[in-house]
Amino acid sequence: MVTIAGHVYIIPKHIFASVGDPTKYLTDKPVGTGPFTLTRYQADLAVFDKNPNYWQANQVKVNEVRFPEYKDNSTMQLALPKGDIDWAGYFSPTLQQDFVAKDPAHFHLYMDAVNLYSICPNQKDPLVGGQAGLPVRLALSSAIDRNAIAAQATAGLEPPGSMTGLVLPTAKDWLDPQFSGLPMTADVAAAQRYLTDAGFTKGPDGIYQKNGKRLSLTLRSVDTYSDWNAAAKLIADQAKAVGIEIKNVTVGEDNYYTLRTNGKYDYQLMLCGMVGGPTPYYLYNQYLNSAQIGQGKFNFVGWNDSKTDGYLTQYASTTDPTAQKQAIMGIQKVFVQNQPYIPLWTGADYDEYSTKNFTGWPDQNNPYSSGSPNTAPDIEMVILHLQPV
Template structure:
């Protein structure tokens, strides 16, 4: 009888992926494949102990590094949601709000005081009671360590108090309507008794996390994270899953092999020809759903020359063959994005009518005209140089093993070389990539955006100067370092009113900035990669029952999905 818990001890460290264009399988994936096959198909273990195990691959990152602080840039899968929870759950598929650690909330009449009424009888996984003191501590911790305050809460908060064990009162400096999403839906509540001595939560390892979530850490290795059911979880009878296992993979290709064999229950992978490679192998159980979720952007580091010049940004944008990215790199799954930065048609009601027909078009001649009008000229090697003779030679960062994005970046690099910009693909580890974006240590990079209940949240994350930072300092989300008073004014206009007409006016203005100023360059719509097998578990979200964002890399949505799953009898 095979015990899959041995996976954590038996898997060797993976080798680097041998190039994005090859069907390369790492030793890690091969060893997992052999062991999973020896244990039988599916993720439930033997019938003798009836342990219901969910095997999940959110996205390839390579080896795991031990650490479960939800405020670390390298927080492991499961930390956010499965272990640490939020006060409320916002379903980003339909904007519905569900009480979570807070059973209710209310705003004062002047919208400057937000009060949360906490759920009684919630316990931490070590059995200690969860109280308002933990919420106040978490928020004060973010104030003390601003690098952890990725949503900039303390720009808007005056103070936080706990009138009693079940009540938290947040006083704002001025009305700020998005505070509910950022504070209650995107802030992970940690325990005072664990984190009081932890110091900076962005640097705290947290090898033995204590959360309120449905799961707790069972074991860790660089190749496999295993979570087990939290016996103190506050939702009666949940979860129905006994364990969640996250095996490490270094590429989409290696993870796809296990997916095609039926050895993984839930993935968030870019999978070419998914109907043939996955669905056709078990049409009754193998399913996928790829709803649009955000915008895949080409970030230009506007804190560095020449990307601080509009003509350069426009030239780069005009050179890109987005149709090729859509059809080749993304296998026809992710259509070309709107220049407005809106996810369409989902955000159609927010679209300024004057941009109803605006679209990107590849125009290399226009690119060259723009560069020459900005004072650049071609050298003897055909590469543009500036007035001082410095070549336009840049790297485009992308995560090794994210095969669709690597292909997209190669297309972009070829497009730029064709007009006279020396662009090179810089394929690096996820941790190195994420650090480079945060610290501003890059030229160009392909990356995601952060959606929310309305387009404001994507714009705010992407463009608000308070989410930026000087080069060498960590920026929470404005990684292109866009600093523009007009943009900030429009964001503030939306955030400080409940008047929907004024909010719509602000969104129209932000669309104009995206179209005319190109602070970031939209490429294609970012699909919610989501493949799942109903062989071992039922209750999965789909287009007819979108109770949460379905991707295993969306948090806290992944927790909600796990809580809705039930083992097949």
């Protein structure tokens, strides 16, 4: 409910009924009924003060919220331990040393697993897509050492991804027990068996081939995403160890998202982030539902499977928790057996905070929110929980 209601914005009809396209409407007198109102805005700072007309104003204990702008993570990393800010949400491989260790009593790091980073195989590609590409997808998935990739890409701050497509440990209550022990390290023998059973033979250069064509794949990433590119290099090394060649290619961020959403499927493999939700249904439905195939939609790999769609329909058509869990377990089986996406590591919403000035932050013992200041509606939820010291 929080996920749905938190992204439905209520606007006053007497103002917006006559403005035309609301996405193009600009005003210097913003309207809102929330706990804070904008009182100052400049290029490097936005200031919000407590709204005295808020319906629960007496329960709001924070009088002012200041949002300074930092040009990059490095300047924010300096500001946080100095006490210039109380709260941030950024990735750095040295968060423990550069932040937490400087004042362990007050400086804290909370990471709620909400995303899944994966290799996304184009299901329309003849080599990696559909039923024909299944042996290659399974071989590549088996070739991957997820522990090593998570350690390399996230400095060990985030856990390896599950082959079920579940965001773990957040979704642990939905995990089918038969998949609780899936391997996180590479299984070279299994990877090579998938290929040889499909008619591939190893060439003189150590790379498998079939019908005179080497098993050479192209993996796209974003040129400025250092964690993705570190993972891509390791994936190429691990794939080569089993006889699969992967060529890494980077593109600009804008080009990457155009490639992902234009519905043309002009790629073979690419790295991608998959956003979760309150239950596994939200991730599965966005990225596996055949109704989500096409320009501007989320099933950008083009996975089209009647079993998957059937389980999604089963979940959505009932409120019975047992039936919903059966549906999610059914999708897990499809995911493990087919690897429509090849999970790598579980992504977190980063939340760095100080308890010097405020308490009430979410943590492992009270995970009422992801905690990230970059996520709505979580940012408001957190501020409403805070108490001045």
